[in-house]
Amino acid sequence: SSQKVSAVRLPLGYIPNVQFAPLYVAIEKGYFSEEGIQVELDYNMETDSVALVGSDELQFAIVSGEQVLLGRAQQLPVVYVAAWYEDYPVGIAALKEQNLRSPHDLKGKTIGLPGLYGASYIGLEALLHAGGLSDADVTLQSIGYTQVESLANRVVDVVDIYTSNEPIQLQARGYEVDVLPVSDYLSLVANGLITNEKTMEEDPDLVRGMVRALTRGVTYTAEHADEAFQICKKYVDNLASLTPEEQEVQRQVLEASIKIWQVERPGYSDPQAWQNMQDLLLRMELLSSPLDLSAAYSNTFLPE
Amino acid sequence: MTASTASVISLQHIQMTFHDQNGELEVLRDIQVEIRPQEFLCVLGPSGCGKSTLLRMLAGLLAPTGGQLLKADNQQLSVGLVFQQSNLMPWRTVLDNILLPLELRGVPQDAALQKAQDLIELVGLQEFTNVWPESLSGGMAQRVAIARALIQDPDLLLLDEPFGSLDALTREKMGAELLRIWQARRKTVVMVTHSISEALLLADRVLVLSQRPARVLLDLPVRLPRPRGEEARYSAEFQAMAKQIRGAISV
């Protein structure tokens, strides 16, 4: 097309990883350039993407649903315009010997989690609630991102993890684990594309283009996992240098990720998931009052 | 106001009071001295009376708390100062310590080096040209300090007990050299010493300070003919002046 090229910096909040395969595929296959977008992936770990998008320093970011609500509670005009993940990717894992069958089995356990904030904490709270437990029934230990090591060394009984990553790492190292994903008990809003109200109003085509490129990437990746993995090798540092066995693990991570992506109705936000998220945050007192949820997300930019 | 043309520096009613943790200490009281051009002035006085303080004032390191210090034609006198302690820079060799003043003035290397080597010979330290000051003996360090002051060829040479740690022989030799230089270049010299005979052998004028707070007890012109050899010591005039100075000191 003859339209101008828009440069977009897209913060992902994490280092290059196979879990970002749809973006690599979308770049590689030219989905972004077809929309007249030149995207630059930003791997800053500690950048407050929501704050930067809210202040219009950036136009887009990939963040998790609860962050949108927390941000909006602070008057940040961010809007969730496309769901990438269908399932909330958090869960808990324990070695088989712990006999973890349902959230209720968490009672009395020592649970290691990165910290009392962020998606991991929210997912854990959802699980505890599903099991009819409260914080007082368990021992929470903030162990940073050392879940695999801590579980392997039995520093804690249970760890709070991303379902598509740590369990696979543990299994690959010969640890038999049980995993309870949050999504089995409650539907919550997971990672997706956000923008701000200003961009939405002033440049809806850009938003639409971003959403389309992303969702096409997700769909293509889900259908062509092998090819996507090969593309990842170009974008994910060190991936090509891993041993075949280690690469196989990463491959499994990709496949586990695909399973929890939104592929049925690409980009679609489920209102119930938003309601659930808000209820959870209110219960956790992370929100003090309900928000206008309809302003927090939009399905209007989704491709037909 | 400048000093009368007859003086290089004129000290007028100079007062100096130090303030420290124990309160005030009056060191100089109403010092009134004219230092004349090309004069060789020796200053004597009891330990702790204020001789070094006076010298530091002449060098411009210290401002009097009272009175006025006037310089001839307000000109910037170049000053060579030999401190009571040798005050060498431990990170410079003997040669480099002596070269320091010339370096600061940007004198060309070759000329400076020649001058420095001559002076090192004069103070008898050829063997120690490239030695760190730390391994010098007390007297050797003092000789380096003397060489460093002389190399500047200053308008005003201030010497604070420069020969204090030297043996009698070296002391006499250094005194004679100093005199030779002074006569050749005709600079103004102010020298603190504790030796009455040294003062009388070298000086045009001897100043005796009192106990703290120091006042000028005696301002004695020494009109002995030069050169003053060993035999000068035994002249009646010398002996009389020595006695007069000793008398003033013992007050």
Add this chain to the structure above:
Amino acid sequence: MTASTASVISLQHIQMTFHDQNGELEVLRDIQVEIRPQEFLCVLGPSGCGKSTLLRMLAGLLAPTGGQLLKADNQQLSVGLVFQQSNLMPWRTVLDNILLPLELRGVPQDAALQKAQDLIELVGLQEFTNVWPESLSGGMAQRVAIARALIQDPDLLLLDEPFGSLDALTREKMGAELLRIWQARRKTVVMVTHSISEALLLADRVLVLSQRPARVLLDLPVRLPRPRGEEARYSAEFQAMAKQIRGAISV
């Protein structure tokens, strides 16, 4: 092997060679001296010949590179050393500097304080008891160092030009005090000085060292009767010995 009972310290064929960046420097060559108990020994010699080195050796700060240094009965002599530089601790007041040796020995506060105050009076620094060394004059600092050595009441008192920066009067007074203390306590004293008359007025024996490498040029017993007043200077014996020493130094 120990020194013969007649000696406190016996120096046998002592050699001292320094090694520095410029190679070797032979400072002492075959020094052979017996230091007898309760003796007052004065050491003279040209600047840089090795007097301070010898004293540092006696104090046990330096090991000879050749020969032997034997102590009577191998006993640990207590040593009081006045360095050529006053060597005060800048973070201690005058009083605390003088008290240091007693503190190290754990002498009770009261007794120590009394002693220190007596000595401060002796060296004439009452006004400066609580002053930092930095604001002392050169001579005052030297007197503090003397007081610090005396307060130790050591078996062996080593003095390196202790009166170098003092005026004639103070110098005489300090010499007299030193003599009084020495006579009362009968300690062994080794003192480096550049003044022949001072040596003759104080010492039992005078040692003259040669130019570097230092050998003993003259080992002269001074058998003048004590006390030696001002009039002793004019005795024929005194003059003869002074001449002899001067002769040795001028070699």
Add this chain to the structure above:
Amino acid sequence: MVITIALFLLLWELLVLLLQLPAFILPAPIQVAERFVRALSDGSLLEHGAATLLEVVSGLSCGVLFASLLGYLLAKSRFLENVLQPFLVASQAVPTIAIAPLLVIWFGSGIFSKVLICALTVFFPVLVNTVVGLRAVPENLRDLMRSMRATPWQTFSQLELPAALPILLGGLRIGATLSVIGAVVGELVGSDRGLGFLINVGRGQYDTALVFVGVLTLVCLAVLLYSLVVWLEKRLLRWKLD
């Protein structure tokens, strides 16, 4: 002090006014003050501040203690210095995140690992300045002590310590300042207490004013510790200042 604070607030206001950044990126002083009062009244600031203070004080004391002990040994022995130096330098170059698993496995997720990280942060500057300080002790004063047959302990307490003090206190200045960040870095790795945690919570909830409250409290803690060292300096170095 008053000047400094006034200057600081002025600069801050100016920044807010000039840059026109939204409050969730750079809140105005008044907003932070308001949040501060809230955090104080609900007790969270005190709780987390106290936790960090405990870590800082323990870490700082341990760090200074070990650093000065080891510094003393290294100053005495060039051999030991040559052998150990690379290890000590290495201990400073390892990012905490890289050894976080080992820390958690060996020291648990409790206060101990935070104290350790804090102590490690403090360690090196204090060590280096101890060595430099002790090496700067004038040789002639050593001779003096030797001539008086001072014991090693006396030489240390009466000579080496006071002579090296200006430089040692410089090390302590640096150490005291760094100790705060050391403890917080430990908290950021994984903790449910302390100002680092509070900052993380604030960040997670886009409560930027709370982040600033946490940061300012940290800064105050650092300035307080630093001022303590300066006060100590004023007392101990009277001979230099008079």
Add this chain to the structure above:
Amino acid sequence: MVITIALFLLLWELLVLLLQLPAFILPAPIQVAERFVRALSDGSLLEHGAATLLEVVSGLSCGVLFASLLGYLLAKSRFLENVLQPFLVASQAVPTIAIAPLLVIWFGSGIFSKVLICALTVFFPVLVNTVVGLRAVPENLRDLMRSMRATPWQTFSQLELPAALPILLGGLRIGATLSVIGAVVGELVGSDRGLGFLINVGRGQYDTALVFVGVLTLVCLAVLLYSLVVWLEKRLLRWKLD
């Protein structure tokens, strides 16, 4: 040096043997060596190492430059010191994470913010030691320079610099060592290049041997920089060592 390395490898092997930790927590030296060769041959180590080196060298130079300039001013003026000290202390107590958004907004996510964090890390120890060093210049030598009518520049270059050098070099030792971690902290916060990034990637992929390769390279970098300062010290402080 050889002793140290041998000692280090021995300790490491012992740790691995004694603790029986799985390789993804603590790999054996041989595994790390093998991974090192791999990272070297695929060019990633060189690329990321070079990126970090660039940040470290720039950050260190800037940090040292500004710290010594400011240190000079503070040493001359007690007033300036009293006013600015709290700010300087504060600059050390703010955790990078708390101001990450501001850093990104103001300095972007490129190399500049890393250099800045590195320079800030280096800054304080160098500053403090500059002040302590300059304050330790003997007053009598100042008098000497004054009596010779030395210009301020001459006083600086011929007196203050050499007299303060042992202490300044101590500050530089600390600064050089910390510079590495400073740059890496910047990279950990956000970057797609550098050893910090490599370590992060290794951690993310549970490629622990790579993490160790990254850490060891960092350590070597730090030891190298430190050794440079030691070498400089040996050359410049000949008068102290002879």
